[in-house]
Amino acid sequence: MKRLVLFSLLAFTAAYAAAQNTDNKLATPFDRYVDSLARDAYKRKDYTGVMIGLVAPGVTKTYAYGETVRGNNTLPDANTVYEIGSITKTFTGLLLALQVQRGKIKADDPVNKYLPDSVKIPAFEGVPITMVSLSNHTSGLPRFDPVAEDPQFDSKAPYANFTVNKLFSFLRSYQPSRKPGAKYDYTNIGAGLLGTLLARYANTTFAQLLQREIFLPLQLRDTKLDLTPSMKSRLAQGYSSDGKPADTWEFKALAGCGGIKSTMNDMIRYAKANMSTAPTMLEKAMQLSHRPTYSGKDNTVGMGWHVIAGKHRTIVWHNGQTGGYYSMMYLEPATGKAVIVLSNTSKPNTIGDLLVQKW
Template sequence: MGDGTARPPLTEPDLDRLLRPLFATAAPQGGLAVAVIRGGERAVACRGYADRAGERPVRADTRFELGSVTKTFTGLLLADMVARGEVRYDDPIDRYLPAGAVPGYPHERPITLLHLATHTSGLPRLPVGLAPAAVPRWFTRPYATFSAAHLLRALPRTPVRGTPGTRVRYSSLGAGLLGLVLERAAGQRYHELLAGRVCEPLGLIDTSCGTGRDEATGYRRGRWIPSFKTPALPGAAALRSTADDMLRYLQAHLAVDAVPIPERTGAAASLRTALREVSLPRVARRGFGQRICLSWQHRPDDGGEVVFHTGATGRCTAFVGFDRAAQTGLVALAGPLATGRRGFVQTAHETLRSLADRPAA
């Protein structure tokens, strides 16, 4: 239990009972993959189909779009680069951007890498200039034609609300800009940097920014939705992954020292340090009862502390959360939903509480 009391093994009927409300959130033509960690137990359960025709059952290796859960990977990449001494949390973003490509704000309090990772930069939720191209395809591919060049041209026209570091304002622009800054600091593209520093060391063999085999497809009002693309902001929402891979990702955050990271020079030590750093609360989110870590959200929860993030694209919805005190974690990756995103996320939170033997709030 959450207080350290030994729990009985999680039997298949127990798992089915616990996950039944979560599976009920999927639309009839949708599919859902769930990965669970409870103590030393691991399980993956799947329901439904990855395509509307019902020809491809969802499996543990079916790839789903992660949406904003990508931000947790970007936060981990930042922490790894800090542990290696390549960047610092308090580095101003000006240091890594081209001259003239900096948001307009009072330079006596510059935006730092930590501000980007904790949503305290004061940057708007989305880039200036995105809307004209995005609105006609808002529910399909709103970011597809907005390039990194567009982003750099838009930054000088981007307003900053308030003093950086003083208030949490969720910003996909800030998270995506962090990915761009890190790739410029390292001299590698974001997807290459993430693959070499995070995905390969953690054994995430099916996690990447690009499309691949056996992906879940999505539909809206009966029409097929194309795959999600965000060329300017991959660090905000570009990743795809599977229940199997996300189970490994959860395990890495719950039991850092037990993660079998290859002992390449400096790689294992820096990544383990980063895994500890990312879930440390950094700033309070006023009015929400939450704190922000490095992209992760942190919430006290009936004697425990839940760290979580959610994500959504036109095709998929994702939830990832863990309770380190209870050594419990949950990943839920879904296609079209019957309950809507809010109902799915609320049910995922309740399922995680049940797995951790904590009462519903």
């Protein structure tokens, strides 16, 4: 009995220590509010470790909680690497916005214009799937089905075996069931296809296109599809929603839907660039990517970004979730404010949702 009590006490002490593991100095009322949200989330087992970033004009704040690996008592920091999941879609949308800004691609160009001659998608009642419909989730393409139906599908690495050949093979037999552009229906296939088509148009790989057009200009040194040795050494261990260790996800043809890994430092830099009014091609393309290209009853979407247009505020946002990570980014370009959350547990948490209401 004494051993059981001692074991229970040690387990409780370890869990309590992890919960207390933070660099939050509690110096201001807002620091204490952040702390209350983070601790409530920890009690719900929403994360193992989490980085919280806040941006406002002249202000950048980060808060670290928890551990990079369960039990190691090592606090994450702004250079700890996480998968950002579907926040990747905002980068893919930005690549499209850049080509539209340059006059190279039209938003309403049919995707058939950029597919191989051997791969053509039929129009639905004369209406084709367009490039912009891939970025705003109105293409009608399925969310995930072709991936799950692949004979080589692995639930622990769902996208690792889905190649460009498999994507094009699916499209050859695809028959649209509704008019593109008419209805929002979230699709990883659409966003992934957009990344593949943009890379094909540029005669390069999606990874190289991201590096050339976005990562290098913004100096996002720790933002990649494939981990560098340095990033791998700083990668937070991912955990599934039920707390089991999870591997990072590898992507082939559908990298544009969720393949990027990054750090809080780089995500802050990306957020600030998205709210910049500098008259450069990239910043103008970012502003273009925020503009609604579809508005429906429940969703308003730009090129990759979701938009919440209220009476007093307009927020652009996206979240991301992979097998071992969860992320969230809220931007308010008019005020220069941003909220970013990166977690190494694949479980949605409400930290960012609540912070954006008061930040």
